[in-house]
Amino acid sequence: MNHSDLSRMLKHAATAPPAGAPVTLQEAIMARVRKDDGRERRWRSFVQWLLILAAASGIITAGMIGWVLASRDTTHTTPPAMELFRTGGPQ
Template identity: 65%
Template sequence: MNEADLNNLLKRAATATVVAVPASLEGTIMARVRTDDGRQRRWRSFVQWLLILATVAGIVTAGMVCWSMASRDTTHTLPPTMPLFREGLSQ
């Protein structure tokens, strides 16, 4: 589709007459729109699961990082030498 075709399509769409919905259907359609919360529930469920999974992934990642850092830490592998015991040996 080139620019001329697009312009013609947009002009026809702007000048097109609106097809009216029969009055008998309009009331039922609007009632269904007002009471239909299926899409809202699906989006809410999707967002809740997304947040739960992101939280769990963050906690698992933090746990793995902490465990990895703690396993490589050699600070507490040997007990510290106490000055009291060193003084006893030097006397």
């Protein structure tokens, strides 16, 4: 290849229209992208499961904290001091 051939080839490459996807292929791809809702469904499912698991873990944590606090509470383990039991009955 000599200088004139190289120059002609470079000029031809510079003036050539940009190569792109064929129109039918591009339309087919865009049609598929428009009707493809798989990604949306997967994200929606992920967010729903994330919210459900967050709510469940919050309820379980609150239940465990309530159980621990109730098990440490000694208010109801001994009967209340009533005047009736101290004096032995009505007189």
